[in-house]
Amino acid sequence: MESLYLLIPLSIVVLAASLAVFFWAVKSGQYEDLDGDGERILFDEEVGGERSAANEVADQSVAGAMQGDRASGMRRPVATDG
Helix, strand or coil, X not given: CCCHHXXXXXXXXXXXXXXXXXXXXXXXXXXXXXXXXXXXXXXXXXXCCECCHHHHXXXXXXXXXHHHHHHHCCCCCCCCCC
C-alpha cells in the first residue's frame, strides 16, 4: 500500500512528460507528411530525364568500387538499367 504513494505520482509525471513530447511533436510538424518518406524511397527524383546529383554520386561510387574489385580479381554482379 505504501508503494502506491510513490507509484501514482510517478505515473502522473511519466504521463505528463509523454503528453508534452506528443504535443511538441504535433506542433513541430512531425506528423504532417506520413506517406512522404515511404514514397521517397520508392521513386527517383528525376525530372525531365535529368538525373539528380545524388544519383550521379552513387553511380560514380559504384563504378569506382567495381573497378577496385576488378583490379583485385573479385567478381560481383553488375546491375543494369532497364
